[in-house]
Amino acid sequence: MPFKYPLVLFQNRKPDRVATLDEYRESGGYEALEKFIGGGISPKEVIRLVTESGLLGRGGAGFPAGMKWAAVPDSSPFPRYLVANSDEMEPGTFKDRMLLHVDPHCVIEGMALAAYSFSGSKAFFFVRPSYESSAAILERELENARKAGFLGNRILGTDFSFDIVVHRSGGRYICGEASALLNAIMGKRPNPVKPPPYPTEKGLWEKPTVVNNVETLANVPHILRNGPEWFKSLSATEHGAGTKIYGISGRVSRPGAVELPIGTRLSEIIDLHCGGMASGSKFKACLPGGASTRFLTPEHYDIPMDFEDLKKIGNRLGTAAIMVFDQNTCLLGATLNLMEFFARESCGWCTPCREGLPYMRDLLWRIENGEGKEEFIPNLRMLCKQVWNSYCALAPGAAEPVISLLDFFEDEVRQHISEKGCPFHAKADH
Amino acid sequence: MLPDELKFKLREMIAGAESPREKAIDVMFAIQELQGWMSDEAMVEAAELLGMTPLELEELATFYDYIYRSPVGRYVIKVCDSTVCWLQGHQRVIDYISSRLSIPMGGTSADGLFTLLPVCCIGYCDRAPAMVVNNRVFGNLTPEKIDRVLTQLAEKADFSGSE
Numbered sequence: 001m002p003f004k005y006p007l008v009l010f011q012n013r014k015p016d017r018v019a020t021l022d023e024y025r026e027s028g029g030y031e032a033l034e035k036f037i038g039g040g041i042s043p044k045e046v047i048r049l050v051t052e053s054g055l056l057g058r059g060g061a062g063f064p065a066g067m068k069w070a071a072v073p074d075s076s077p078f079p080r081y082l083v084a085n086s087d088e089m090e091p092g093t094f095k096d097r098m099l100l101h102v103d104p105h106c107v108i109e110g111m112a113l114a115a116y117s118f119s120g121s122k123a124f125f126f127v128r129p130s131y132e133s134s135a136a137i138l139e140r141e142l143e144n145a146r147k148a149g150f151l152g153n154r155i156l157g158t159d160f161s162f163d164i165v166v167h168r169s170g171g172r173y174i175c176g177e178a179s180a181l182l183n184a185i186m187g188k189r190p191n192p193v194k195p196p197p198y199p200t201e202k203g204l205w206e207k208p209t210v211v212n213n214v215e216t217l218a219n220v221p222h223i224l225r226n227g228p229e230w231f232k233s234l235s236a237t238e239h240g241a242g243t244k245i246y247g248i249s250g251r252v253s254r255p256g257a258v259e260l261p262i263g264t265r266l267s268e269i270i271d272l273h274c275g276g277m278a279s280g281s282k283f284k285a286c287l288p289g290g291a292s293t294r295f296l297t298p299e300h301y302d303i304p305m306d307f308e309d310l311k312k313i314g315n316r317l318g319t320a321a322i323m324v325f326d327q328n329t330c331l332l333g334a335t336l337n338l339m340e341f342f343a344r345e346s347c348g349w350c351t352p353c354r355e356g357l358p359y360m361r362d363l364l365w366r367i368e369n370g371e372g373k374e375e376f377i378p379n380l381r382m383l384c385k386q387v388w389n390s391y392c393a394l395a396p397g398a399a400e401p402v403i404s405l406l407d408f409f410e411d412e413v414r415q416h417i418s419e420k421g422c423p424f425h426a427k428a429d430h
Numbered sequence: 431m432l433p434d435e436l437k438f439k440l441r442e443m444i445a446g447a448e449s450p451r452e453k454a455i456d457v458m459f460a461i462q463e464l465q466g467w468m469s470d471e472a473m474v475e476a477a478e479l480l481g482m483t484p485l486e487l488e489e490l491a492t493f494y495d496y497i498y499r500s501p502v503g504r505y506v507i508k509v510c511d512s513t514v515c516w517l518q519g520h521q522r523v524i525d526y527i528s529s530r531l532s533i534p535m536g537g538t539s540a541d542g543l544f545t546l547l548p549v550c551c552i553g554y555c556d557r558a559p560a561m562v563v564n565n566r567v568f569g570n571l572t573p574e575k576i577d578r579v580l581t582q583l584a585e586k587a588d589f590s591g592s593e
Contacts, residue, residue, distance in 0.1 A: 088553055089553070091512040091550070091551035093551075093553060129565060131553065133567070170459075170496050172495060186449065187451030187453070187480070188451070204448075247555065249514045249555035249558060255555070291513065323513055334513060337511075341550050345550055
């Protein structure tokens with residue numbers, strides 16, 4: 001295969017099973033833990049190296065990982081908590097599940113090192129119900145890590161003690177939002193909470209708490225073992241750092257998760273790593289980073305898939321979950337489906353989201369089903385602005401596909417209105 | 431009444447937590463594993479174990495997709511209806527299961543074995559269309575595969591585990 005790149009997070013990927021602790025160790029696993037924790041290297045050094053590496057959070061927001069750890073004040077009380085966010089309920093996204101099924105110890109070692117950086121003693125691995133297989137794998141491998149002395153009391157004979165528990169969610173999209181997630185863990189109704197104080201100061205049970213995405217954590221052992229310069233050199237662009245797990249789904253030949261240099265062009269991802277578009281399909285648009293990003297049109301088919309490059313065209317890398325649509329897909333229908341999701345999953349805490357999203361869904365539904373009116377278009381645009389008044393970032397995220405539908409595919413929307421129905425309905429299989 | 435054996439297990443589980451209510455979901459999952467759903471009686475007993483009022487527990491039970499406050503079949507079939515599954519024909523999956531089991535969406539089959547529900551994206555977009563049955567996921571669904579899965583489940587006296 002052309003364009004073969006070094007694998008980092010997926011280096012121990014097997015076709016049909018999970019990599020074992022021994023296999024992870026053979027590939028250099030737990031060397032960083034032995035060196036930094038076992039060797040008593042200062043936690044500040046861990047933060048410095050990870051900050052220097054340019055690792056940006058992989059959960060969607062792209063916040064520098066090292067800076068988040070550094071935000072835990074030195075003087076803050078104990079115990080301090082780490083949370084690995086594996087809620088992963090953003091439609092299209094399945095990379096964290098893949099990571100757990102490929103190399104769970106990479107995540108475990110990353111969690112131990114992250115916690116070490118801010119003297120955390122306990123971590124919660126927060127996981128959604130449909131990922132019960134990931135939860136079961138992790139619980140089994142946590143036991144193996146404890147037996148090997150990599151977790152538990154006095155790790156490797158040092159003063160540092162740390163352990164991880166799996167916390168199963170009851171399943172709701174809002175739980176992926178960091179502040180709501182903390183409420184969920186504490187057994188409260190998971191409504192979001194507005195900072196300040198930030199969780200790094202007052203999180204779980206009022207104690208300092210860091211919430212990191214699973215892929216972010218999995219990168220940490222590799223950065224510490226190989227150095228920040230190595231990590232930067234993995235990127236396909238000058239400004240990026242590291243590799244990225246892209247999860248591609250929809251109308252491509254081979255949907256799945258691939259690890260590539262961050263900033264790999266969309267065209268290369270689809271044409272070379274997913275076997276091109278599905279038979280008979282032509283690229284019409286994609287959502288580049290989950291349901292809360294904007295439709296990306298063919299003119300940007302060559303875009304480097306990195307945080308900065310997508311920001312430049314007014315889009316976001318998000319979770320790098322690429323959902324691909326072809327010429328037979330009704331994008332109004334797709335947007336309606338997305339809005340069904342957001343409206344249903346709204347936690348109901350604030351009015352703009354609870355009332356605004358169902359209103360948008362209703363307008364989209366009426367256009368799709370031949371009851372559309374011209375004035376619905378400005379109405380939808382207004383609502384996209386209004387939802388910015390909501391309490392957390394999920395409702396503005398829900399407006400992103402709608403805004404881009406109106407910006408890039410207004411003709412298609414108008415065609416629904418003038419023809420009193422969906423022009424794709426006869427052709428499409430949905 | 432919850433069996434003593436279960437109560438003992440739940441008390442042990444709760445004792446290991448930072449605070450009792452942290453285990454609210456685990457407790458409800460364990461009860462559902464035994465009796466399928468959270469009855470009013472089970473809510474009262476679970477709340478007591480967790481040091482919560484039944485109303486506080488209700489706040490959680492009614493919030494989450496995987497907690498059931500009315501009886502469900504032994505296997506709860508949740509068909510993903512989010513974007514990628516929609517694109518890959520989730521409606522055909524729903525129609526097929528619905529007609530095979532002679533139940534509408536939300537219904538439970540006459541033999542009490544299956545309940546059919548919609549669910550938002552379950553994170554198996556690479557294997558769309560997909561469904562989750564209890565805690566096990568099945569992807570790349572075709573009528574033949576659905577037949578196979580439903581037949582196996584119906585035949586199996588005990589079923590658990592994950593893909």
